[in-house]
Amino acid sequence: MYKKCFYSRRVIYRRKRRLQKIDYDRNYSTSSSASSSSSSSSSDSGHETYDVNQYGQNAQSIASDIMTASNKEISAYENYHDDEYDNINILNDLQENALQQSPPLYDGCRFSTIKTVKMLMDFLISRVSLDKSNIINLMKLIKMILPVPNALPISWKSIMKLFGKINLSSNCTNDRCALYKRTLKTNEIVEIVNLDVRTQLKSIITRNINLIKQNYNLFPPSDITSASFYKSTTSNTNSNTITIVLHTDGAPLVRSAKLCIWPCFGSIVELPPPVREYQTNIILLALWSSKTKPDVNVFLKQTIDDIEYLITNGTTFYINNVEYNFVVRTQFFLADLPAKALFLKTTSFNGYYACNYCMTKGFWNGTSVIYPYNKNDLQLRTHREFIAAAKEAEEKATEKRLANVQGVKGLSYLLRIFSYPIQIVLDYMHLVCLGHVSSIIKRWCKIIDKVDLLKIDNMLHSAKYPHNVHVTYTESIMAVEFWKAKHSRLFVLYLGVPIGISCLPILNASHWVVYCLLIKLLHTPQSGEDVNFAEKLIHLYCRTIVDVYDESLELYSLHAHLHLPSQVRLHG
Incomplete structure (x- = not known):
């Protein structure tokens, strides 16, 4: 330090x-x-x-x-x-x-x-x-x-008065607004809370200063700190660095009222895992509570302004009678596919030009938009082209309808602190564990008999796990939609290969083993050769999935797998 x-x-x-x-x-x-x-x-x-x-x-x-x-x-x-x-x-x-x-x-x-x-x-x-x-x-x-x-x-009321005034309004006071002087309905009211970024950073850094100062390496070989993007952003500075990862998702507060809360969190890359994921070390940046989905340019404006100021000017923390200078950086923005489209103002995952990384256009097959492997256009998007498309979309937009320029619907405030697309990453949990794995298992239930399905359930129930793995398969494989991410993760990384070989037809089992192997290689790569080999396996898997099943599985969630190797090279 x-x-x-x-x-x-x-x-x-x-x-x-x-x-x-x-x-x-x-x-x-x-x-x-x-x-x-x-x-x-x-x-x-x-x-x-x-x-x-x-x-x-x-x-x-x-x-x-x-x-x-x-x-x-x-x-x-x-x-x-x-x-x-x-x-x-x-x-x-x-x-x-x-x-x-x-x-x-x-x-x-x-x-x-x-x-x-x-x-x-x-x-x-x-x-x-x-x-x-x-x-x-x-x-x-x-x-x-x-x-x-x-x-x-x-x-x-007197307690709240001690800490400052809180202004609440049920009608709009902006005379240029369409809702001017009109009492807002419940579905039009939005509550936004912005929290102080620097204060939370100081609290977390102070608690973990010994971990950050340590000279020995506590990071696994496949962690973010070993990837190319982190090395490129930290190699040119002699100061201490705070690198922030932003992630967000929505969750219902009250089911009957359809009220949802959208928190935006941050984590610090310089803290080694699993300390990085401890609840006390997670930064709560902002909250959106409403019956409507958030507008990123309203929701995160104050938060992004604060982070942008820290990126430009750095900050200083006084810890244990020592003054430390810190340079603040951002690593990537993480969200599931619907939230990513919402916060980046792009086409949803089930639309045309849904890919955030290349110019591949989807095709309508009568029931859904698919992305056939033989029609991929893997020309990568650039930050400059994306900004230009966003500005063009805003110019073409009307009051009643948003314009769509190659999958871009507007200019997101997130792009002030993130570079598109290299700092916009795919969510492994939703894409793999809760996405493609669930889709493949549902196909298995249609092609194998009940005896083999019961055999799979017995193998899952009787499996012996290490003492630090706390997973119990209470739901049958026929109810895979009720599995949590931890069940699918354990299945694809460890249990899926022996179960698939013993219970599936040879063609399906071989195809499934390829998928398990490539996910395992990308999950914990030991070298660059592992990532290169996994990239070849991904192309093999996506190219042959039509021969094993049918074209209905060639959704964007499968196409996005093609960009996982480059993401691992950049961010681990």
Whole structure:
């Protein structure tokens, strides 16, 4: 890790403010004994004597003192020269300090009201998971126990007021909007939450700084850090790097109301697996809650602006008395096929020009759009051509209908931080485990008899797994649509070959073994030769699937397999 041998103005300023806060708390502790008699009399009377106007004057004087102190601090360190990493506005620190200087919970308390409520909310909501009514009842009980007077809020409105204003509106105030002054329907209301990216990055990096600083390699050979794209983006910098992976998907909140929530997550590549996937190390970037699907240019605008700022300017974290400079990069965007089309403003997976990587056009076979292997046009798309097509589509679009230019329907805000298509990757879980494997098994159920199907079920139930594999096949292979991704993953990587050889016809078994082998090679390649061999097997598998089954399996989900080897070379 690279570190500075000097401290920035911000670090020195925060040290001074910390000392001032210690003195502030000490003064309250000293004055508490002197004011205990007056507090007791107030407690007996049962009336609060806290002067709100006096607090407003005190807050103004405190803010004035902070501004004066900051000006003195700035002038005292004029010899320090700002560098490219000092991108934190000092006004942010002033706001944080003003927040900390809120009135104490009661006379003589060492904690401010805001800090006390925040600690209680963190515990009651995050740790205990109490609902709103029980939280309010508990807050009322705590308020009765505390000395009188005290400033503990006992209503949800007053709790929210402590942390700032929240504006909610049920009608549009934009006079240019078609919904101007009209009360919005429930399916037109959208709730968007944007969370601070830098604060979460600092928290995760601070907790895992020893892992990031380690000199020994904890990454497997086939990890992202060993792939060509990561090496190319980190080889030209001597600074510490934070590389972010973005992924998103939608999930229903209430089935009856059709309300869905779309979270956007981020993970840090520099953390070795499995630490990278721990819940505490996942960044929650934004949330979309609505009955309608998200518009990426509205949903992720603030998040992408924040990440773009960090990419341009870098950031600095003060960890264990050491100041670290970090360069921020993005690795790739990951989503299933429907979500990818939605967030990139492209044709869905069941349409023409659905491929994100090449110019292959689908054909209608009477029931669905297929992508025959012998009609593939594997000319790769480029970022510049995609941007041009997106702008052309926006120019041709009307109020009632979107234009489609070679599968592109508009310009996505994601392209400000991702390069198309090399940073847009296919989701292995949905494409392979929940997609093609399920389709192939359904075909098996039509061509083999019930005796062999029962034999497969018995083999799945009687299989012995290692102690760290917690998978149980409770559903029959005839109900493969109820399998989870972990069942299909275990099947295609380990169980599928012996089961296929013993229960399938020779032609189907041979074809299936080819698929299992190529997925295994791409899942954990040990060298570039493994990826090259898997690429040959993919072309063999896709070319012969019509001879083994029929053309109805030549969907885009099969065609996308052709681009998996290049994705593994780029991103592992």
